[in-house]
Amino acid sequence: MGRLILAAIRLIWAAGRRDFVIVMVMDLLQGLGFFVLIRQAQQMLSGLIAINAGQDAPGLAVNIVIFMFANMIGVLTQAVIANRKVVLSELTAIHVCGEVLKVACLADLSDFDDSRFHDRLQRAATSAQTRPSRMVQSLVTIVQTAVALVSIWIALLTVQWVLAVCVALVVVPIWYGGTRGGDQYFGFVRKTTATDRSRTYLFGLLTTRDPAKEIRAFNLAGYLSGTWHTLMNQRLDLLRATLRRRFRWSVLSSVGSSVVIALSATVLVELNRRHYLTLAQTATAAGALLLFSQKVFDSMTLTTDFFESAPLMGDLDEFLALQPTLIRNRAGRALPRGFEAIELDDVSFTYHGAQRRALHEINLRIQTGQVVALVGENGSGKTTLAKLLAGLYAPESGAVRVDGTDLRTVDQETWRESVAVLFQDFIRYALTAEENIRIGAVTGDPDFEPVRTAAIAAGADEFLSRLPEGYRTILSPQFGAGQDLSLGQWQRVALARAFLRDAPLVILDEPTASLDVRAERALFDSVRELYHGRTVLLISHRFATVWTADHIVVLRDGEIVEQGTHSSLMAADGLYAELFAIQASVFTETDIDDVDDISDISDTSGTSDTGDTHDTDDYADADESGVGSGAGRGFTPHVE
Numbered sequence: 001m002g003r004l005i006l007a008a009i010r011l012i013w014a015a016g017r018r019d020f021v022i023v024m025v026m027d028l029l030q031g032l033g034f035f036v037l038i039r040q041a042q043q044m045l046s047g048l049i050a051i052n053a054g055q056d057a058p059g060l061a062v063n064i065v066i067f068m069f070a071n072m073i074g075v076l077t078q079a080v081i082a083n084r085k086v087v088l089s090e091l092t093a094i095h096v097c098g099e100v101l102k103v104a105c106l107a108d109l110s111d112f113d114d115s116r117f118h119d120r121l122q123r124a125a126t127s128a129q130t131r132p133s134r135m136v137q138s139l140v141t142i143v144q145t146a147v148a149l150v151s152i153w154i155a156l157l158t159v160q161w162v163l164a165v166c167v168a169l170v171v172v173p174i175w176y177g178g179t180r181g182g183d184q185y186f187g188f189v190r191k192t193t194a195t196d197r198s199r200t201y202l203f204g205l206l207t208t209r210d211p212a213k214e215i216r217a218f219n220l221a222g223y224l225s226g227t228w229h230t231l232m233n234q235r236l237d238l239l240r241a242t243l244r245r246r247f248r249w250s251v252l253s254s255v256g257s258s259v260v261i262a263l264s265a266t267v268l269v270e271l272n273r274r275h276y277l278t279l280a281q282t283a284t285a286a287g288a289l290l291l292f293s294q295k296v297f298d299s300m301t302l303t304t305d306f307f308e309s310a311p312l313m314g315d316l317d318e319f320l321a322l323q324p325t326l327i328r329n330r331a332g333r334a335l336p337r338g339f340e341a342i343e344l345d346d347v348s349f350t351y352h353g354a355q356r357r358a359l360h361e362i363n364l365r366i367q368t369g370q371v372v373a374l375v376g377e378n379g380s381g382k383t384t385l386a387k388l389l390a391g392l393y394a395p396e397s398g399a400v401r402v403d404g405t406d407l408r409t410v411d412q413e414t415w416r417e418s419v420a421v422l423f424q425d426f427i428r429y430a431l432t433a434e435e436n437i438r439i440g441a442v443t444g445d446p447d448f449e450p451v452r453t454a455a456i457a458a459g460a461d462e463f464l465s466r467l468p469e470g471y472r473t474i475l476s477p478q479f480g481a482g483q484d485l486s487l488g489q490w491q492r493v494a495l496a497r498a499f500l501r502d503a504p505l506v507i508l509d510e511p512t513a514s515l516d517v518r519a520e521r522a523l524f525d526s527v528r529e530l531y532h533g534r535t536v537l538l539i540s541h542r543f544a545t546v547w548t549a550d551h552i553v554v555l556r557d558g559e560i561v562e563q564g565t566h567s568s569l570m571a572a573d574g575l576y577a578e579l580f581a582i583q584a585s586v587f588t589e590t591d592i593d594d595v596d597d598i599s600d601i602s603d604t605s606g607t608s609d610t611g612d613t614h615d616t617d618d619y620a621d622a623d624e625s626g627v628g629s630g631a632g633r634g635f636t637p638h639v640e
């Protein structure tokens with residue numbers, strides 16, 4: 001527990017050392033005030049008794065002035081403490097939340113695949129939001145109470161040491177009961193973290209906009225809220241059991257401290273009866289004892305709060321301690337911008353907790369300026385490969401090398417600056433249209449022009465300009481006069497984001513999935529022009545969009561099964577040719593079972609049997625036959 005208290009003090013100290021010092025000094029002053037009050041009370045009583053006995057009491061007036069002064073100090077320090085405590089609570093909350101955010105942002109993407117990380121993050125985030133202010137409030141009050149109790153105790157010690165020793169025993173039940181009760185609560189929080197995340201997730205599903213349409217369309221509200229209620233009831237049962245156990249400890253603690261106070265009172269009476277104490281000493285000791293017990297019972301709730309917070313703050317402290325390790329993991333040299341080649345050497349990768357490898361011994365070389373296409377069926381590892389190239393995951397074995405430098409030894413942030421990724425599930429930020437594009441290069445040119453140019457390139461300018469507030473419109477009806485876009489329009493905005501990012505490696509994961517045929521065609525017509533001089537990795541299921549790539553890589557079950565140009569792959573008559581034929585058959589209305597000769601399809605698609613040359617006219621022919629929904633027309637002819 002001592003370690004946890006130190007951890008809490010460390011956090012508060014880091015958050016606002018000035019306010020912390022002020023509060024502690026005020027606490028000490030207040031404690032001193034108590035001591036002076038008791039001493040003066042005793043002397044005033046002695047003076048009064050002397051006067052009643054017809055003697056002189058020359059210092060009585062001074063005692064009264066000092067008593068008043070000490071009282072004033074008590075009131076003033078209390079006001080300062082109350083004020084500073086609030087500021088210190090806020091400062092600590094900001095500091096702790098900021099630190100949690102730092103760790104969360106430093107964490108690798110692989111950490112987010114680990115449910116244990118989510119549990120820790122959830123506990124840390126909840127503690128960061130709810131505990132610091134309670135922790136500060138209770139810690140300050142505890143220190144205040146402790147200082148007051150020590151002062152009263154010292155005053156008692158000057159009156160009668162036996163009494164002081166008896167009273168000191170009160171610490172035992174408070175500490176024991178408090179720590180046990182706190183541990184019970186911490187156990188409850190640990191046990192319920194995972195289900196708490198589930199219920200928070202369900203609550204989010206039922207109360208946010210994105211899932212609202214599907215939940216209504218599938219009439220899921222009853223089912224999901226039923227599950228939420230079940231989880232809440234389970235939590236409630238566990239909470240009741242925990243509170244019952246905690247109640248036992250707090251009863252023990254209260255009864256224990258009451259017994260100690262009662263014992264001290266008995267000792268006082270006995271000491272008086274045996275004439276060890278004068279009347280003034282007895283009255284002073286009785287007053288001090290009363291003050292002491294009042295302070296102890298007043299602080300009971302706060303100590304419970306503190307003992308409850310301390311283990312959670314310890315947990316939080318451990319989470320925050322991950323930061324230096326994460327920073328160390330990030331340390332690496334900066335890569336120069338641009339590259340000649342990226343190589344994947346025997347790269348294998350398994351997701352956290354997965355039974356199977358997502359990538360298996362991948363060997364691939366991507367030359368600068370190339371357009372490389374990744375194709376393969378669902379789950380074949382295309383996106384995973386893209387994530388490894390983007391430096392979002394590190395290979396389990398093998399290496400991704402940029403001009404011979406292993407990405408593991410490179411500063412991740414500088415490498416990511418060199419990559420523009422458009423994910424399949426890109427984020428639709430509830431921000432303005434301009435910000436939604438600018439997010440692609442937040443540290444870039446702050447002018448509006450580059451944003452507009454990117455929007456024009458992605459075919460988004462026309463509909464964005466027509467929005468009620470143009471590019472300043474928030475792209476979500478959840479805010480102000482915000483307005484949503486269609487999925488295809490969103491995809492164009494996301495494309496503009498990737499265009500704006502002036503990165504030498506561009507990764508487009510299914511960039512045309514929601515685009516209409518005209519937009520898709522326009523994108524691929526301009527892809528080489530737009531990304532001139534850059535390297536493009538293109539993931540797509542639409543063969544009409546990939547066949548012009550300089551290099552096509554075919555993945556199956558995490559392995560590269562074929563690679564080459566469109567014509568060489570068609571000639572090889574392997575998986576690529578088969579998938580191409582299936583897609584082409586849809587447009588030629590040929591039953592795939594009837595497609596015996598893939599070269600027929602190649603012919604239909606406009607690719608010559610032997611030639612490696614894609615010719616615009618050939619593909620224009622393909623258009624006439626309907627293959628690839630007009631994929632070829634207008635493409636920049638590419639000659640190998």
Ligand SMILES: Nc1ncnc2c1ncn2[C@@H]1O[C@H](COP(=O)(O)OP(=O)(O)OP(=O)(O)O)[C@@H](O)[C@H]1O
Binds near residue numbers: 113354376378380383
């Ligand atoms: N975060 C993850 N955790 C565990 N397994 C994952 C994760 N992401 C993907 N996988 C698994 O890794 C394999 C490859 O997935 P990946 O997303 O790379 O496939 P893909 O070829 O891009 O598929 P699609 O064409 O459907 O987008 C799949 O078996 C998938 O289930």
